[in-house]
Amino acid sequence: MSGTSLDGVDGVLLECGTSPAAFKVHAAASADLPDALRQALLSLNQSGPDELHRAAVAASQLAELYAEVVAQLLQRSGLAAAQIRAIGAHGQTVRHRPPRDGEPWPYTLQINQPAQLAERTGINVVADFRSRDIAAGGQGAPLVPAFHQRLFGHAGQSVLVLNLGGMANITALPANGAVYGLDSGPGNVLLDLWCQRHTGAWFDRDGAWAASGREQPELLAHLLVEPYFLQRGIKSTGRDLFHAGWLDERLRGFAGLPPADVQATLACLTARSVALAVQGIAWGGAGPQQVWVCGGGSRNAHLMRLLAAELPQAQVQASDEAGWPAQWVEAAAFAWLALQTLEGKPGNLPSVTGARGSRVLGAIYPA
Structure with missing residues (x-):
């Protein structure tokens, strides 16, 4: 997870048991955003020249940072990539324009390179969690x-x-x-x-x-x-x-x-x-x-x-x-949302987002 504070990337390696009491965090890791990447992401919150190129480059750099955090998690846990079902990779929100009165074409945009992350790690990647809720008339947020x-x-x-x-x-x-x-x-x-x-x-x-x-x-x-x-x-x-x-x-x-x-x-x-x-x-x-x-x-x-x-x-x-350190919670949430996607289960709550109904969220990029 890399959030709107633009301070870094947090990751957890989560085992989801049959109940929340059986959830187990095997490892946690984080990495600071390099100043240049932070500024690049921040600049994408507003319109500017050559946005498509700058967004693509920043997304690739972010995916590399995600891969570094994944490597830390594997090293600290002693687990191999083959033992991980999936990475839930939220991406970095650079624009969020949910449905508003009188405004056509709502969208939310999280830049990411999930295919690159799957290639780098050899692990299935689940990404793009918010767009399906938007398509169903929801706000796309919050999903946690x-x-x-x-x-x-x-x-x-x-x-x-x-x-x-x-x-x-x-x-x-x-x-x-x-x-x-x-x-x-x-x-x-x-x-x-x-x-x-x-x-x-x-x-x-x-x-x-x-x-x-x-x-x-x-x-x-x-x-x-x-x-x-x-x-x-x-x-x-x-x-x-x-x-x-x-x-x-x-x-x-x-x-x-x-x-x-x-x-x-x-x-x-x-x-x-x-x-x-x-x-x-x-x-x-x-x-x-x-x-x-x-x-x-x-x-x-x-x-x-x-x-x-x-x-x-x-x-x-x-x-x-x-029992849940504050820095773990949101990253753990997207690990759990990735599991929901893999199992074909809904990840949104219409009472929260306003979507027309429950939806399976995200797109899967196979290892």
Whole structure:
């Protein structure tokens, strides 16, 4: 998995037992995205010259990085390529234009070279998970709630699973057994962008810089006017909306604010937009009792404190406390989705994506 934070590639070697309790991670590995590849992928989020060539080259470079992570997983586990049923390779999202009122031809685009990955590894590859859900009228995202339900669902308890990557997505598991999910808005993407611009660091470690600033209520209110936050029901988003231009436009008139105060307010924006999304869920009660947080944002201590303040009725914890380290969860989800594809089983949840029905996702590239 390489997500919208554009920080690296995470991989797990997952054995799927007959129940989630029997799931076993044999190995985990990660690799940083080289700066040149990160910039190439970031540039593809917006229109530019020679896009087709640049996208093809970046996809090939990304597939090589995936192959390196696969090699690490095999070495650490002691397993051979012939013992692996498939690689679930998500690819890198560079455009996400799901169905919207009045806009024709919805699509989502994850660049990848699954054929190259199959050649390099000698392992079946399952890729292109999102396009079938889009074809069926869905948002193509989020796809992880079906896995979250299996992993974190708890009979009689209302649970929220929050993935804090570049974007933030939630899986709501009310005690009545229903499943809901959506993208609440920016997770780390604006925090990382502002931190890179003003400190040169790729991210705000532990949220220390944000914690040094002061939340600006007027700026927060101005940011929350964004129509996406006001939209209820099924929805998904990405860097197509929440990018540097979006932030710069909304900071007009706030030029005198200290950069640390802006960072503090952006952290509040992430936490508040999650809380707003949670409030829009039909919980059948007071809301979630337990919140499991995964993704890189779970390592941001300041952001975790803000989330706990926004969701005071719940216990907010990193998924590590449930036995699933935060960096493993999304990669494990796409390993499981690859298995669903191989077995001809649906991978999407229409209650989450809005698709016309359950669909088998992905395309298989044989070894």
